[in-house]
Amino acid sequence: MRDPIECIKELWANPAYLDHLTFAPEHRFADKRKTERVYDELMSGDWCWQKQVCVFIFFLWRHVQVHQELLTDGATLVPVILSSDKTQLCRFQGDKTAYPVYLTIGNISKSIRRKPSFRAQKLIGYLPTVSLDGMDLSADAARLARAQLFHYAMRIVTRSLGTAFPNGIELISGDGAVRLGFPVIAAYAADYPEQALVTCTRYLQTCPKCFVTKDELGKHVTRKPRHQEESIRTIRHASQQSTRARADAVLKDHSLNLIPDAFWIGLPYCDIHKSITPDVLHQIYQGLVRHLCGWLRTLIGDAELDSRFKRMPRVHGVRLFSNGISSLTQISGSEHREICKQVLGCIIDAPGVPAGVIRATRSLLDFLEIAQYQSHTEATLGYLSDALDRFHANKNVFINLGARANDDFNLEKLHSLEHYVDSIRLFGTTDNYNTEASERLHIDYAKDAYRATNKKDSDFLENMTRWLERREKMAAFDLVLQWRHGKTPKPRCRHQWQRPQLPGVYLAKNPSARAVPFHILQDQDQFGAIHFKSSLEDFISRRLQATHRCRATVSCNVHVLRGLEAVDVWYRVKFSVPNLQIDTEQTVLHTAHAEPRRSRGRGTGELDARFDTVLINDFEHNGEETGIEGVSL
Numbered sequence: 142m143r144d145p146i147e148c149i150k151e152l153w154a155n156p157a158y159l160d161h162l163t164f165a166p167e168h169r170f171a172d173k174r175k176t177e178r179v180y181d182e183l184m185s186g187d188w189c190w191q192k193q194v195c196v197f198i199f200f201l202w203r204h205v206q207v208h209q210e211l212l213t214d215g216a217t218l219v220p221v222i223l224s225s226d227k228t229q230l231c232r233f234q235g236d237k238t239a240y241p242v243y244l245t246i247g248n249i250s251k252s253i254r255r256k257p258s259f260r261a262q263k264l265i266g267y268l269p270t271v272s273l274d275g276m277d278l279s280a281d282a283a284r285l286a287r288a289q290l291f292h293y294a295m296r297i298v299t300r301s302l303g304t305a306f307p308n309g310i311e312l313i314s315g316d317g318a319v320r321l322g323f324p325v326i327a328a329y330a331a332d333y334p335e336q337a338l339v340t341c342t343r344y345l346q347t348c349p350k351c352f353v354t355k356d357e358l359g360k361h362v363t364r365k366p367r368h369q370e371e372s373i374r375t376i377r378h379a380s381q382q383s384t385r386a387r388a389d390a391v392l393k394d395h396s397l398n399l400i401p402d403a404f405w406i407g408l409p410y411c412d413i414h415k416s417i418t419p420d421v422l423h424q425i426y427q428g429l430v431r432h433l434c435g436w437l438r439t440l441i442g443d444a445e446l447d448s449r450f451k452r453m454p455r456v457h458g459v460r461l462f463s464n465g466i467s468s469l470t471q472i473s474g475s476e477h478r479e480i481c482k483q484v485l486g487c488i489i490d491a492p493g494v495p496a497g498v499i500r501a502t503r504s505l506l507d508f509l510e511i512a513q514y515q516s517h518t519e520a521t522l523g524y525l526s527d528a529l530d531r532f533h534a535n536k537n538v539f540i541n542l543g544a545r546a547n548d549d550f551n552l553e554k555l556h557s558l559e560h561y562v563d564s565i566r567l568f569g570t571t572d573n574y575n576t577e578a579s580e581r582l583h584i585d586y587a588k589d590a591y592r593a594t595n596k597k598d599s600d601f602l603e604n605m606t607r608w609l610e611r612r613e614k615m616a617a618f619d620l621v622l623q624w625r626h627g628k629t630p631k632p633r634c635r636h637q638w639q640r641p642q643l644p645g646v647y648l649a650k651n652p653s654a655r656a657v658p659f660h661i662l663q664d665q666d667q668f669g670a671i672h673f674k675s676s677l678e679d680f681i682s683r684r685l686q687a688t689h690r691c692r693a694t695v696s697c698n699v700h701v702l703r704g705l706e707a708v709d710v711w712y713r714v715k716f717s718v719p720n721l722q723i724d725t726e727q728t729v730l731h732t733a734h735a736e737p738r739r740s741r742g743r744g745t746g747e748l749d750a751r752f753d754t755v756l757i758n759d760f761e762h763n764g765e766e767t768g769i770e771g772v773s774l
């Protein structure tokens with residue numbers, strides 16, 4: 142393991158992150174009158190704001206001297222984001238697992254944190270993965286023993302975070318400025334089994350964030366929020382009981398497990414229940430979308446649904462499921478993402494699919510998309526709540542039609558959606574604490590490291606840590622060399638990092654086909670652009686009218702293309718458009734294809750024709766900046 146405080150100091154000192162650090166909580170607004178809050182980075186959420194104020198009040202009351210010291214310039218809150226997840230090290234050796242814990246800080250911009258190559262996530266330790274099989278323990282006892290081991294190990298790993306109070310730690314940033322930092326656990330990104338483990342709540346019995354019961358998980362309700370202090374009191378009260386049965390009775394009311402030394406007890410300002418954040422990957426893609434696919438397969442039938450997926454036209458950025466989806470096994474998160482892009486189009490007008498199914502599917506897909514916005518306002522959070530309302534209003538159609546075998550929706554994953562809006566208000570958008578990042582880190586910090594070892598049971602973990610340590614030292618040394626040579630390490634410079642291309646339309650230097658005559662372009666069997674010439678005439682004359690303010694009539698169209706018999710054709714066009722969600726982010730590049738059927742060359746057959754759908758907003762038809770109203774096809 143490594144000391145989290147040292148990791149925080151290292152992250153803070155990295156000169157590459159200097160321009161991407163936020164030193165104080167922020168309230169961001171979408172309008173000049175400051176009425177519409179914007180939630181994006183973790184530091185823009187309410188949690189940081191509340192903690193910063195609370196820290197000051199606490200010291201003001203208890204320690205006047207410390208309070209005065211805190212109020213000096215530079216005292217700052219360091220929101221710690223932890224994540225842990227067990228992973229298999231080798232596909233063929235299921236018993237070889239690692240249990241890494243990662244740490245990062247919310248002061249670093251999320252655009253840096255989510256890119257593994259920028260190394261803003263630190264591996265702080267591997268937890269023990271002891272198998273308790275063959276120890277003559279019941280399933281419950283083994284689960285409890287594993288949970289106690291997890292908390293014991295995490296207690297050692299996170300111990301130093303508690304020592305940072307009340308004096309704070311000195312943090313030196315890349316420009317040499319010294320600030321007094323107070324690290325507090327803000328968010329814990331994990332999948333549901335891990336969330337239950339971390340919060341000591343009973344697996345599949347309740348929610349890690351509120352007192353909802355097992356039978357209410359499918360309802361559109363939340364119950365009284367859990368608080369860390371209350372959980373600690375309950376566990377302590379249970380551990381003082383004379384018999385195991387009495388202790389169990391105390392814990393059962395609160396759906397807690399008997400873990401007297403949970404790692405978060407004693408960590409200042411930590412509330413572990415509040416820190417549990419939404420997990421789009423496991424809760425929606427691998428959870429509800431997986432269920433939805435199962436319900437739709439039952440309703441429509443594998444053969445029909447597969448044939449609909451197979452018939453989808455090829456479109457840039459969308460995967461074609463040439464064998465359908467029913468034959469897929471162990472569907473990954475990215476495959477579910479691809480299915481979500483197409484599933485609504487595939488089920489419309491399908492036999493046995495009433496409007497209620499379309500409405501329920503659409504509302505779940507709406508929720509999924511809106512939950513992943515890179516910035517939110519109260520208005521977009523309203524859309525998110527609305528999508529969930531619509532899903533609950535329509536969900537029973539799956540039970541009524543027999544698609545869902547159970548007669549309820551008591552799924553923990555469905556209940557977890559109830560907490561999304563509050564979590565976004567507290568901790569910013571879901572990309573701040575997505576578990577997809579830690580899934581990706583497993584490749585660098587566990588799987589690649591394992592491959593570099595001798596794979597022997599006795600010392601592979603030791604080899605892995607040594608290998609990782611050497612790589613980190615090399616990366617750090619590289620940073621020092623860059624600095625000594627006067628170079629600015631990436632992603633230090635914002636101007637290098639942002640806006641590589643101005644918004645606009647980009648074509649390749651050379652056309653895909655030169656001088657194609659109009660009659661070939663308009664030929665149904667070749668390019669198939671049957672109205673091309675008249676549309677081009679119309680387009681040019683409208684442009685002329687707009688620029689010269691001439692009152693030319695349609696008759697002038699006849700003259701604009703005089704002498705022009707052929708045009709160059711590009712099969713691909715790129716659109717660079719501003720990022721609508723974060724205006725400081727890079728522009729988004731889209732590509733549209735329009736290609737006729739053509740030969741592959743050397744007599745190896747033909748490539749199918751391909752036409753992407755493009756929505757054009759020329760603002761002539763009252764098109765808005767967002768949405769599809771007023772745009773043309």
Ligand SMILES: [Zn+2]
Pocket residue numbers: 348349350351352353363364556559560
């Ligand atoms: Zn809940």
